[in-house]
Amino acid sequence: MxxxxxxxxxxxxxxxxxxxxxxxxxxxxxxxxxxxxxxxxxxxxxxxxxxxxxxxxxxxxxxxxxxxxxxxxxxxxxxxxxxxxxxxxxxxxxxxxxxxxxxxxxxxxxxxxxxxxxxxxxxxxxxxxxYEFGGHRYRFSFPAADLRSLGGKDVSIRRAGPDDAGRLLELVAEAHSTGRSSGPLVWAESKVAEWLEDEDNFGYLAEDGFVVYNWDDGDLRVDEIIAGSEATSRALWATVGSGSSIANTVKAYVAPNDPVHLLVEHEADKHAQLQRWMLRMVDAPAAIAARGFATGVSLEADLDLDDAELSGNTGRWHLSVAEGSGRLTTSTATGDALRLGARGLAALYAGTPLATLRRSGLAAGGSTSADSAIDTAFAGAPSYMLDYF
Ligand SMILES: CC(C)(COP(=O)(O)OP(=O)(O)OC[C@H]1O[C@@H](n2cnc3c(N)ncnc32)[C@H](O)[C@@H]1OP(=O)(O)O)[C@@H](O)C(=O)NCCC(=O)NCCS
Structure with a gap:
């Protein structure tokens, strides 16, 4: 150089x-x-x-x-x-x-x-x-005919347009906060409006949910679906599946724990497509303070962080988790503590169990008997994104 x-x-x-x-x-x-x-x-x-x-x-x-x-x-x-x-x-x-x-x-x-x-x-x-792996972007596929027969005919739905962007964002926020989701992105309302304005995207809105889908190489593809109830889930998927006379398959960007997996009998293709994304903490105390943790877990633990690139993260920290919130404060304690580098911290934040991190050399020290409380605090539904950027 x-x-x-x-x-x-x-x-x-x-x-x-x-x-x-x-x-x-x-x-x-x-x-x-x-x-x-x-x-x-x-x-x-x-x-x-x-x-x-x-x-x-x-x-x-x-x-x-x-x-x-x-x-x-x-x-x-x-x-x-x-x-x-x-x-x-x-x-x-x-x-x-x-x-x-x-x-x-x-x-x-x-x-x-x-x-x-x-x-x-x-x-x-x-x-x-x-950076370390933080989660996946999953694309599953379902036979359109199976979706078509999911029912939900009593649920009223209407076409969605750019003016519905705010309502879509409210429905997304409600689903992800109650579902304690990890991974999905929040786009600005103006970008959501642009997305709904594009006439290649077909948006449908129900009282407690919506779907946006489009054509993809002769198949149909769901880019996002949110449903607050079983009936709405059935109705929205059946609307997409109503295209089964033309499209055999509906591809769908959804979470691996989306209710559709429990409603539909078959996958069209047994191989889901996965894209992995990586995560990094920039400001560890701010990152811990901002996220939600499993409720019902109380935790006090010391961590030794070593971050070769962002030195503000390096040092002895005390992690407290209670009532769904966490705090990372500087600690003056000495002695052995759980040791993580930037990659280990990112993977832990994304819910990777400490046993995995220890076996891959990304975590060491501390007492393994304390690991399960830390794992439980960071655990939750698998982290996923719907969007590629
Ligand atoms: C990927 C890319 C950005 C790397 O830039 P670069 O200037 O070659 O990176 P560096 O020289 O700083 O390399 C950093 C490390 O990454 C490794 N690395 C870089 N490119 C790699 C590749 N294609 N495969 C495997 N390792 C690679 C280097 O070997 C080095 O590791 P080392 O120190 O252990 O040897 C560059 O090759 C590029 O522009 N590729 C095409 C576009 C692309 O793929 N962009 C990334 C999008 S996410």
């Missing part, structure tokens, strides 16, 4: 360079999509969420991050969703990607995000920087 390499904020003047590196990384950007891509990029630029590495004046690497909220234990936690990590081919394998990602981490910290997540094309670089 030469000394001329430095981190910069990407500006509009850099975008031609970024597109060149991006095309060499992800494939060409169709001319028809260029304007839209630049419009999107400007939003990241305006908010200081687009970081690059330049060699002299030329951009040789870039990445940006979305300002999401992510559900953890039924509460929303601000999450920096890192995307579009690209390094020019002639600069790869020389530490440029790592320099870029360190800049991204620094910026997520400056902007006050307690956690960050990303979909890794390769895990190595992100693991070196403290």
């Amino acid at each position: 030469t000394d001329a390499l430095r981190l910069v904020d990407i500006t509009a003047a850099h975008l031609d360079d970024v597109i060149r590196v991006r095309s060499r990384s992800f494939g060409p950007l169709a001319a028809a999509n260029r304007e839209e891509w630049i419009k999107d990029a400007q939003e990241f630029i305006d908010d200081g969420r687009f970081v690059g590495v330049v060699d002299g004046e030329e951009v040789v690497a870039a990445a940006r991050f979305w300002a999401f909220q992510q559900w953890w234990g039924g509460r929303q936690v601000p999450m920096a969703g890192v995307a579009g990590v690209v390094v020019a081919p002639e600069y790869r394998g020389r530490g440029v990607g790592s320099k870029l990602m360190r800049g991204v981490l620094q910026r997520t910290a400056e902007k006050g995000f307690p956690i960050t997540a990303l979909y890794p094309a390769t895990t190595v670089i992100y693991r070196h920087l403290g």
Whole structure:
């Protein structure tokens, strides 16, 4: 690496360079999509969420991050969703990607995000920087004819449009807080309205639920479904399944614990599609304070955290969990305590049992007899995302 390499904020003047590196990384950007891509990029630029590495004046690497909220234990936690990590081919394998990602981490910290997540094309670089698997994006498939016969005919439903974005967000929030969900993203109301405005998406709304689906290569695909009752669940899935005379299969992005798995008899394809995403704590005390924990668990434990990249997380901490909330405060205690690095902490936050972390070298020390209380506090329904970003 030469000394001329430095981190910069990407500006509009850099975008031609970024597109060149991006095309060499992800494939060409169709001319028809260029304007839209630049419009999107400007939003990241305006908010200081687009970081690059330049060699002299030329951009040789870039990445940006979305300002999401992510559900953890039924509460929303601000999450920096890192995307579009690209390094020019002639600069790869020389530490440029790592320099870029360190800049991204620094910026997520400056902007006050307690956690960050990303979909890794390769895990190595992100693991070196403290990311670990946090959950999956699941796509299941069901025979359309089976869904069609789920019933729910007494439930009244109507087409949903952009004006229903606020109501959809309320229904999502209610489902994820009562279900103590972990993983799903919260999009801004304006983005939800755009999604509903797109005439390729078919939205239907009931009193206590909605579905949004579309065509996918001759099949139908459910992008999101929320139902507050069995009857609504049946009605919404049956509406999608009513397309069974044309589509054999309904693919669906849903949680592995979605009620549909208990309502429908068969899967169309026994192999669910999985995409793994990675998580990292940026500000450990803020991340612990923001998420929900299993209610009914009371816990007091010391943790030794060692974070090579974000030193504010390093040190002896005291973790208290009670009545569904947690706190991480500095501890002056000495002696043996549970030891975690950034990867171990991220995996624990995402509900990975300590026994797994110990067996993979991501946790050590402390008393294994205390592990089960810690596991119970962080445990819950499996963490999942519906969206790729
Ligand atoms: C992935 C990418 C960003 C890595 O950038 P880079 O500048 O080569 O990364 P670094 O040189 O800092 O490498 C950091 C570590 O990751 C490893 N690594 C990098 N690319 C890798 C790959 N494709 N497969 C496996 N390991 C890889 C390096 O070997 C190094 O580990 P080491 O120190 O143990 O040897 C770059 O190759 C790229 O732009 N690829 C195409 C687009 C892409 O896949 N982006 C990622 C989207 S999530």
